[in-house]
Structures are given as C-alpha cells and as structure tokens.
Amino acid sequence: MRRSDSLSLGVVVPCYNETDTISGCLDGLIAQGEAIDEIIIVDNNSSDATASIVESYIKKHKKIRLLHEKKQGVQFARNTGLSAAQSDIIARIDADTMVEKKWAVALKDFYDKKEHSDVGAASGQTHYFDVPFPRVSQFFTNLFTHLANQKLADAHSIYGANMSLRREAWQQIKNDVCMRPGIMEDQDLGYHIVETGFSTGYIPSAIARVSGRRMRMSPLRYWRYNKQWWMTYENHGQHAEATRVRMMAWLGNGLQAVAWVVLSFHNPRTGKFSLRYLFSKKNERVIP
Numbered sequence: 584m585r586r587s588d589s590l591s592l593g594v595v596v597p598c599y600n601e602t603d604t605i606s607g608c609l610d611g612l613i614a615q616g617e618a619i620d621e622i623i624i625v626d627n628n629s630s631d632a633t634a635s636i637v638e639s640y641i642k643k644h645k646k647i648r649l650l651h652e653k654k655q656g657v658q659f660a661r662n663t664g665l666s667a668a669q670s671d672i673i674a675r676i677d678a679d680t681m682v683e684k685k686w687a688v689a690l691k692d693f694y695d696k697k698e699h700s701d702v703g704a705a706s707g708q709t710h711y712f713d714v715p716f717p718r719v720s721q722f723f724t725n726l727f728t729h730l731a732n733q734k735l736a737d738a739h740s741i742y743g744a745n746m747s748l749r750r751e752a753w754q755q756i757k758n759d760v761c762m763r764p765g766i767m768e769d770q771d772l773g774y775h776i777v778e779t780g781f782s783t784g785y786i787p788s789a790i791a792r793v794s795g796r797r798m799r800m801s802p803l804r805y806w807r808y809n810k811q812w813w814m815t816y817e818n819h820g821q822h823a824e825a826t827r828v829r830m831m832a833w834l835g836n837g838l839q840a841v842a843w844v845v846l847s848f849h850n851p852r853t854g855k856f857s858l859r860y861l862f863s864k865k866n867e868r869v870i871p
Contacts, residue, residue, distance in 0.1 A: 590671045591620040591621075591671045592670050592674065593623060593670030593672070594621070594622050594687075595676075596625065596675075596677070596678055597661050597675075598625060598633050598660070599627045599657075599660075599678075600630060600633060601633045602636065604679035605633055605678050606636060606640075607681050608676070608679065608680055609622070609624075609637070611683075611686075615682065615686060618688050621646050621648065621670055622647045623648050624648070624649050624664075625651070625660040625663050626651050626652070628652075628655055633678075634649060634651075637649045648667070650663055650664065650667060656764070659762070661743075662757065669750075670750060671750055672747055672748070672749060672750070673748055673750055673753060675746050676746075676791065679793065679794040680745060680792070682791045683790040686707065689789040690707070690747050690786065690789050693788075693789070701780075701782050702749075702781065702784040703748055703749050703776040703783065704747065704748035704749070705746065705747055705789075706728075706729070706741045706746050706784075706785055707742075707745040707746070707785075707786045707789030707791055708745070708786070709721065709792075710790065710792050712794065713795055714795035714851070715846075715849055720795055727832075728742050731828065732770070735824065735827040736816060736821065736827060736828055737824070739777070740773050741769050744793040745791040745793060747789075748772075748776065749781075752776055752779065755779045756775040756778075765810075765811055765814055766811050766815040767811045770815045771818070771819075797839075798839060800839070800843070801843065805839045806836050809832050848861050
C-alpha cells in the first residue's frame with residue numbers, strides 16, 4: 584500500500600450555468616494546496632459565463648483543466664471528467680460544493696489505510712450552507728441517502744455532491760454505468776462499484792458545504808426527481824428493493840413539501856425569513 588502523501592488526488596466538477604457558484608467552489612479547491620494534483624471542470628453546454636470564469640482561474644493555476652461535453656446530462660459530464668483524470672483517487676463534487684480545510688488530506692488518508700483497501704468509492708460528510716436548521720436537514724439527508732438504502736435495500740449509496748472513488752475502480756465500471764435518463768447517477772455508480780467486488784464507505788472527516796437547492800424545488804418537480812430513486816433499483820432488476828424504497832421516497836416527498844413551504848419565506852442570501860421574500864420572484868436552479 585502506498586503512503587498517503589504519494590497518492591495523487593484529482594477532482595472532477597460537472598458544470599452547467601454555474602456563474603454564481605463556480606468561483607467559490609474553485610477557491611475552496613485551490614486552498615487545499617498541493618494535496619490536490621488536478622482539477623477538471625467539465626462544462627456541459629453552459630450559456631452563461633461559467634467557461635470564461637474557469638479560464639480566468641486557469642491562467643493562475645495550471646492544475647485546473649477545462650473540458651467540454653456536448654451531450655447534455657450530468658452523467659455525460661461526470662464520465663468525461665472521470666475518464667480524463669490521471670490521479671489515483673478521483674473526487675467528484677458539484678459546482679456549488681465548497682470543501683472545508685483538510686478535505687483533500689482526509690480523502691487521501693482514508694484510502695491509504697489498510698482496512699479501507701477494499702473501498703472503491705466513498706461519500707464525505709456534508710453540511711448545508713443555504714438552508715435554516717442545517718442539522719435537521721443533514722439528519723434527513725443521511726436518513727434518505729444512506730440509512731434507507733442500507734436498511735431497505737442492502738445497498739450503500741454514495742452522494743454525488745461530495746464523493747470520491749479509486750481510479751482503478753472507475754476503469755472497471757466506466758463502460759457499464761447506466762446512461763439512460765430517469766435514474767440517480769451517483770446511486771447507479773455506487774451499484775456498479777459494489778458489483779465489481781469493491782465496497783463503498785463514508786469519510787466523516789472529508790467535510791464539504793453543499794447547497795440544499797433540492798429542498799427548494801416545487802413539490803411536483805421534487806417528486807419527479809425523487810422518482811429516480813426507486814427507478815434506479817428497478818433499472819437493475821431489484822424490484823422488491825424498489826418497492827420498499829418507494830414507500831420511503833413518498834415519506835421524503837411529504838417532508839420536502841413541508842420544507843418547501845418553510846423555505847418559501849427563507850432568503851438563502853441573507854439567511855433570514857421574510858414575507859417580502861415569499862412574494863419575490865424566484866428562479867429554480869436548472870440541473871442538467
């Protein structure tokens with residue numbers, strides 16, 4: 584087993600119209616210093632200034648690369664980045680993810696330990712930066728993302744906003760991951776990781792702040808998104824597991840509807856509740 588200081592680490596960030604968030608994401612990654620060897624931004628047909636912002640960072644930081652993926656969809660952008668990475672460990676985060684200090688070191692230390700040699704992919708710990716009562720929202724995220732999959736379907740899911748995997752594991756599954764629409768791409772990736780004989784893990788010391796944007800979706804749009812949860816199991820022929828997860832998903836839909844009402848009064852920029860924000864014009868973030 585190689586020493587953690589010799590393990591190389593790359594980070595892949597799929598992007599689609601991320602003018603408001605990409606600078607914060609890049610600043611957090613650059614602050615990790617030499618612990619990160621390469622940063623790969625994959626622009627997925629953005630129509631805003633995302634690419635030009637990234638290009639301005641490239642002029643100062645040679646470890647950053649900008650790739651373009653014309654096929655629309657986060658799976659395509661993710662795959663392009665993962666396949667281009669040359670590092671031993673490849674992290675994949677969202678463009679509005681802001682990693683905390685020592686995040687990269689925590690990833691390397693985890694994968695370097697002998698007892699984790701069978702772990703092919705893992706999620707880091709996530710904190711929400713733009714919703715009230717972050718501990719409550721974090722509890723429910725862990726409940727639905729990790730515990731529900733483990734208890735109801737004997738599966739360990741990974742969380743795309745703050746995840747990592749071994750390059751050797753990606754090389755084994757890259758031609759097998761599902762590209763059809765209507766499934767959760769990170770959950771599907773975790774399924775294929777386990778199918779190869781690797782396990783999935785959790786790295787509590789790899790902390791990142793992520794957006795709670797999905798809690799702000801309209802209930803109808805969230806239902807369409809959450810439907811992908813059990814459809815991913817159906818896609819893999821796990822019908823009994825899909826049925827059990829579907830019941831849990833409906834609970835999640837109900838809780839999200841309540842959260843949506845509460846968050847209609849909450850301004851994520853100021854962190855305050857107000858009637859004025861309730862009646863202000865809001866644009867839901869488009870997720871490719």
